[in-house]
Amino acid sequence: MRLRSSIPPAALALACVLTLSGCFAASPSDSGGASDGGRIRVAMMNPPRSGLSPLSDDAFKLSRWSTAETLVTLDREGDARPALATRWKRTGERTWAFTIRDGVRFHDGTPLTAEAVERSLTKAAGAAPKPRILDGVDFKAEAKGRTVTVTTGEPDPLVPQRLSSPQLSVLAAKAYRGKTVDPVGAGTGAFVLKEADGTSSATLDRNEKYWGGPVKAAGIDVTFIPDGAARAAALRGGDADIVEAIPVSQASLLAADQITEVPMPRTNTLYLNTEKGVFKDAGQRAAVREAIDAEALVKGVYEGRADVAEGLLGPALPWADRRAGRTDAAKAAEPSGDTVTIGTFTDRAELPEVAATLQQQLKDAGFKVKLEVREYANIEADALAGKFDAFILSRATVIDSGDPAAYLRSDFAGDGSFNISRLADPGVDKAVRKAEETASGDARRAAVLDAETAVLNTDAAIPMLHERVIQGDATDVVGSAKDPRERELITADTYVK
Structure with missing residues (x-):
């Protein structure tokens, strides 16, 4: 991952309170990019703790930016639905077979294969510490043709739901170097992670060849602002389009049409x-x-x-x-x-x-x-x-x-x-x-x-x-996700008018 000198979170929050416009790129209306959805400026609460490794809680950031994807997703009820896997079935008391979607390419241009899925799941199963979703679970993945067979040590009716966890995202081979996992340019999602600047910011561009269809926004510019008052001020001042986790104490200072309670x-x-x-x-x-x-x-x-x-x-x-x-x-x-x-x-x-x-x-x-x-x-x-x-x-x-x-x-x-x-x-x-x-x-x-x-x-x-x-959206934001599980935020359909 390309890392530049990072700004301490406290200093960043103070800087954003004093000069909010310096924390974000120009708004879409200023840049002339509104015709294609422009770029979305996002203020997030917690900076990365593990270099955006999907094997950590940072995985939820990759998921919320729609850059890293999993074999399945969950619907509102909590049932598994197709994503990078098109279907699955239980083939034995301890085995499940997942059919991998055709026509998907990673952001580096390499194809999604069953072997790529096996590699990502195997890396997760062997990580220390393991992703929470696999804690205490004996788990093995094996590729054959377009199918990945998952075997567990004990019968487990929740295998598909487990594979929805952002910590089991599937990345290209380039992401895995020794004990580290670098997601830059290695996902399959609607947005390509181009750069991550330590604990200060991240930049993503639209995936022009996204398997899920056209992506409306040109990109995402993320700034990490731990201070809740500073995040709310960024929305009030027009310097952010989407702000996560508005504190209760700040909600009353925002217009009613700028906040959504989930x-x-x-x-x-x-x-x-x-x-x-x-x-x-x-x-x-x-x-x-x-x-x-x-x-x-x-x-x-x-x-x-x-x-x-x-x-x-x-x-x-x-x-x-x-x-x-x-x-x-x-x-x-x-x-x-x-x-x-x-x-x-x-x-x-x-x-x-x-x-x-x-x-x-x-x-x-x-x-x-x-x-x-x-x-x-x-x-x-x-x-x-x-x-x-x-x-x-x-x-x-x-x-x-x-x-x-x-x-x-x-x-x-x-x-x-x-x-x-x-x-x-x-x-x-x-x-x-x-x-x-x-x-x-x-x-x-x-x-x-x-x-x-x-x-x-x-x-x-x-x-x-x-x-x-409490999520904050500027009034010209369309289609941001309001997800109780906090796995989704910006999707292929999100844009700024």
Whole structure:
């Protein structure tokens, strides 16, 4: 990757606040490029952390810029749909066969082949650390003709969904040099990544030979601006066309037609320690549930820019409202006179305020509450070790496969790796296991909701609200993606009038 001296994020944010026009290229109307969709100026929140390697979280940037692509994509329901693979079928208990699309070329002109797919998937499977989507998965890809056969160590009904993860993007051979992966000029998408300037910017041009059809915009000019106020100012001042992750505090400063609120698959949840202490008692957990006024949290802390939670899974999953809800929850007991300690972290700006509001609500109900607030890196280990009576967490409920079963296992199964509630409930374990083993589609979604109900009945976790991401678009932007999974932003159909 061609890297020039990078600008520290803090300095860049300050520079953008002081002289916003210097952070972006000229607007399409200034450049005369509007007739073909012009260039799109994008302000993004997080700079690359791993040189835009698709084997890291930087993969989501490549996906949002439509430069790197995967074998399949996910529809709104979370079902797999064709992309670089045109079809697939399960050929055995542990094997799947994917047919590779004809007529696709990488940005360097080399053809997409089954061998190229095998190489990319093999590199991902052997990476250290592995992409999250393959964590704990024994995974092998083998090419033959126009088909790639994927074999897993255990039966896995979610293989197609796994292959939708941006971390399993397929790149040209030139991208792989030793242990590094350089995506510059190596994708198959609507835009060609031409240059990446460290943590400051990236430049992409239209792929004139895109397999998916004509691309409307001439290119994309990306600037990374970690400071939320600076990003919002760039949109207000007309110096950016699309801005991701507008802070709640800045949204009211923008015109209503400049922002879109997109429900995120992320739930703000109070986890209660079921192993020891006050909340080992189901009646005490139920008392907490009844004491919480989630609507007050949404209105007061989030300024109405969030959704009151009806369950663990929120409106980002269009089928979540088919839930039964609690069917067998305990009755609330009188609050214990013992002091309970609630932990949370400062990394998400709203959580300390959520904790303070929640503390008052529980005190009003008769609980004695102490707060402990630290940076996440300094509090996670204690939370997982069960050192708090309760813990407030903003938690992604749909991990890279687009399926909530992995979240339900990690957070609520007896052997879950992220079981902050220390829950060990045979009914929950059985329901989660059934959800994991059910084939994708409506049957699996129903099993997931059954597992959610089993968790809700324990009151081990009290879902409070579902967060939204606020995206900013200039009024002359057409066709930007509003994606709850944050995999898409600019597509072949996005342009500036």
